[in-house]
Amino acid sequence: MLPIGSFFFGKLEDQYGYRRFIILGSVLHVLSVFLSAWSTKIWHFFITQGLMLGMSNGILFPILCALPAQWFRRRKAFATGIVIAGSSFGGGMNALIIRALLSHMSLRGVYLVQSGVEVVILGISFVLMKEREYPQRAEAEAPFNVEKQQISPDAKIEGSEDVESPSVERVQPEVLPRTKWLNSSLFRDSVFWSLEISLTIAVFGHLVPFLFLPLFIRSKLPGISSSLCTLPITIANISAFIGRIIVGLTADNFGPANTLFISLFISGITQVIIWNLIGNFGANESSTYGMIMFFAILYGFWGGCFVSLLTPVGAQLFGSDQPANLSGLLVISGFPGYFAGPTLAGTILSCSNQNWHIVSLYAGGVQICGAVIFLWARFKRMPRIFVRF
Template sequence: MSDKPTLMTKHTEFGDEKMGASTPGTLTPQLETETTEPPVGPGPNPDGGTKAWLTVAGSAFMGFAQFGLSNAFGVFQRHYETHQLADRTPDEIAWIGSIQLFLLFSGGLFSGRLFDAFGAHALLIPGAILFTLSLMLTSLCTQYYQFMLCQGVLFGIASALIFNTIVAVPSHWFSRKRALAMGVVFTGSGLGGTIWPIAIARLINKIGFGWTMRVCGFICLGCFAIGNVLIRTRLPRKKPAPWRGLFKPLREPVYALFASSGTIMSLAMFMPFFFLPTNAQRLGASPDLAAYTVSFLNAGSTVGRLVGALGDKLGRFNLLVTSCFTCSLLLLAMWVPMNNIETLIAFSVLYGLSVGVLVSLVPACISQISEPHEIGARVGLNYGGVGLCMLAGPPINGAILNALGDHTGFRYQGVFSGICVGIAACLILAARMKLTTKLKAVV
């Protein structure tokens, strides 16, 4: 059953023309009306056109560089454990990636509001400069605090400016095809997550760590330049809402349940992205194969992000709940008893597929329950909660591994992560049921 009930309308706030079409961007559909007044503002989302698809393509280019490289941190985790930071514990090294993801997501509290007020390029241009600078500076790092400042803090701040913008701007152009548009955007980051680990591992072996990071910086700079040229902001700028209204969306039960699910899920969902290569080495994989497991994970994720486009037909919340429960099941049924490299590779692809569906649908679901001019702020608020728990998730899993040792530690990582993702799935299901109840009440 689709999570978009049929509504008997002719004209809605977002310009649906067909009788029975649901409006994915609002919870308050208008009843049938006849009006000849001209539309106010830029009009309904076009759901296509040259500018719309160029914006999607530009967002995919920037996602390839930014989020794709973020998804490859497991390669750096393994490299640092045996090279520059060999004197540090796994949980200490994981803090670098954790700070990075915390700033990436929680920065949405600020970047989402700035996007609504000033448009995409006011954030994307400085974000591209800072991101490239962080990679260049990381190439010179030798001490733990230097990696933390450059690859953790600076990388995270730059990522917040880029990521929260590229997941919000396509929603200004698409309504009924929103899941498809977001699936294409996140496919770019999935391809990046597939290619970066292999490229980084090979480059480090050939030209060393320093020049590897510089080459990555130049590639990212090219992707950012293309993205900035292609992306277009559609809606007019508006004055940022007062800070006192920042948490106002949390008064809405559907949004509150949805945001809570993301917060809990973030404690666990990215655990394999950090520890898959280390687990592979425990099972006897070669260093190259261990690095490639992140690519297997992201290859599956790339396919999953395209599958997320089916949310426009099957229901975005329906598909999101299914993918979330699948992630929980895979963690408990495959990661916990894992004892050979073949199982690990199978887990990598299947888990990546499920995560890909999940991450591509989150912005589309938020847009479905938000007004267009609030999408940036609401996406940012959701990712702000995600960032807070992301700060703790990887270090918690690293501490479990450090305290219990390789075999037992990896098993309990799966137990902890599987339970957290399962709870998140139940909260999304509750939000989906609440959404359906409210829409039926309106009709």
């Protein structure tokens, strides 16, 4: 639901302003967690944690990408990286906190506590967020077209008694233009298709380590405890928090497009080589678990960086007049991968008789393929190699 919501609401947010959609997304987010406390059947959770929570994230995500781009020019990628990194830090800490709470209260109590905490956090965020008004929206909402003012060429300096009153031509109030969901010029640009196809393919391998790593650990270390089995996922989220900030700073210095290619390529290489080699040399359990933690740290650092680079790369390639709309259009490219990527990995694992080598080659291979496809967009806009872009 996040890609669909981002595409649908991103355009509306650019046209009508962010604050009303921040309220809508926040209310829907809190309701999804609160109603989960009263869910008793699987289909209840599909509605609350799937439909409602996914749609609320789809409403809020384009805003989180677009707001830093409004206020920062030189450090746009760094600012966006810090904002998006919050989701990684929150995901890692939330897993630890919920695990601790479940030892002292019921699942319903945990959901109620979580919804109360989110009311406070989202309320503070709403107060602190401030949107920067764009000239095109201000003109569209203005009651009169001020550009129609015509000042007499004989008028003297302002403040003089002889200044003539300007002749102002009043026109009918302008209304907001009808929402145009798709920019046809983008679909005629091969750079857009290079970026879109690159993200579509790369996302197929993005979630595979995060979802399959506990199962992989169980297969390599059957006697491991549940807490140690899920710890690498938490570590990967914390590493992603650090990675998105550092990679954002790197993008400001070396260029967003260059950094996006590097992040996708290293993410793929990490899976193809490091994940593929874990436990293949007769190592003991401690060494195997250490390699798993090393893989979680390295993949967590690079694996999710492309998400925080979408807005800076989109602004560099296509301009930054509608950041939320562009972010939504790029996010929806990941819909097939988010929907089918992990399912395809599970099918490969089952059909290959639990062969993890094929799974890692699949997940890393599609990310490398996505990085290579993006090179068309990179060199179409900037043919030179060793240049900040």
